[in-house]
Amino acid sequence: MALHESVLEEFGLAPLWVRRGMSAAQEQQGRMQAPVEAQPPRTPEPPAFDGPPDDDFAWFDDQPAHAPAEARREAPEPSSIQTLDWDALSEQVAACQRCRLCEKRTNTVFGVGDRSADWMLIGEAPGENEDRLGEPFVGQAGKLLDNMLHSLTLARDRNVYIANVIKCRPPGNRNPEPDEVARCEPYLQRQVALVKPKLIVALGRFAAQSLLRTEASISSLRGRVHEYEGVPVIVTYHPAYLLRSLPDKAKAWADLCLARDTWLAAGGVPSNAAK
Numbered sequence: 001m002a003l004h005e006s007v008l009e010e011f012g013l014a015p016l017w018v019r020r021g022m023s024a025a026q027e028q029q030g031r032m033q034a035p036v037e038a039q040p041p042r043t044p045e046p047p048a049f050d051g052p053p054d055d056d057f058a059w060f061d062d063q064p065a066h067a068p069a070e071a072r073r074e075a076p077e078p079s080s081i082q083t084l085d086w087d088a089l090s091e092q093v094a095a096c097q098r099c100r101l102c103e104k105r106t107n108t109v110f111g112v113g114d115r116s117a118d119w120m121l122i123g124e125a126p127g128e129n130e131d132r133l134g135e136p137f138v139g140q141a142g143k144l145l146d147n148m149l150h151s152l153t154l155a156r157d158r159n160v161y162i163a164n165v166i167k168c169r170p171p172g173n174r175n176p177e178p179d180e181v182a183r184c185e186p187y188l189q190r191q192v193a194l195v196k197p198k199l200i201v202a203l204g205r206f207a208a209q210s211l212l213r214t215e216a217s218i219s220s221l222r223g224r225v226h227e228y229e230g231v232p233v234i235v236t237y238h239p240a241y242l243l244r245s246l247p248d249k250a251k252a253w254a255d256l257c258l259a260r261d262t263w264l265a266a267g268g269v270p271s272n273a274a275k
């Protein structure tokens with residue numbers, strides 16, 4: 001993918017790392033390389049964020065999760081949700097009491113973005129900031145996510161829809177329980193049916209395992225195209241995890257390149273392309 005390096009800098013990716021400790025000649029040579037070929041230095045520096053990440057979820061992306069498939073059998077999907085329009089669906093989520101997470105939430109976090117977007121990004125569950133503001137990915141991880149989107153000429157208010165598997169904050173940011181996933185999933189299924197995205201990007205282990213009904217590790221799920229509700233799915237690391245694991249940002253960039261290729265193959269039209 002030919003993208004100017006400035007967008008990769010926004011994403012905090014390789015050219016920045018390459019430039020540190022490089023001579024001018026090397027840098028010039030580096031400019032001519034394809035972004036995905038740029039190599040991080042042996043000792044990557046920490047990301048340039050003002051403060052520590054405010055998301056303290058336990059996103060250990062390579063650890064096993066609960067058994068989502070088993071839980072799904074416990075909570076049959078209410079078919080009535082699958083006929084709701086956007087307004088009725090968001091009202092139903094706002095009033096939801098289908099699991100214990102309703103007891104401690106401040107706000108439900110329904111989703112945000114372009115409701116007819118080609119791209120749908122799916123995270124895990126709201127954190128503290130999201131619970132307070134009622135919008136997904138508004139903390140430091142959200143800033144990184146916005147930069148990742150920007151590097152693909154995408155933005156949450158234009159051509160992307162962002163939602164979570166779980167619509168209410170698990171207390172203390174604990175991992176959602178299987179029955180909570182099962183009770184919340186019909187909302188996400190309906191959102192996917194209404195948006196009709198050409199591509200889903202699963203952000204992190206939890207979202208990937210929940211959507212794909214698997215306990216496979218994120219590293220084994222990355223790099224290939226899966227499917228959820230008939231939509232191609234690409235798995236990548238959670239932005240909160242990437243805030244702590246700089247080397248995996250390069251892998252996340254490779255995931256986004258695969259996502260873009262998959263979107264193009266599904267008929268996606270780049271915004272700068274002649275119509």
Ligand code: URA
Binds near residue numbers: 123138
């Ligand atoms: N992490 C998520 O997975 N979703 C959010 O909305 C915020 C943080």
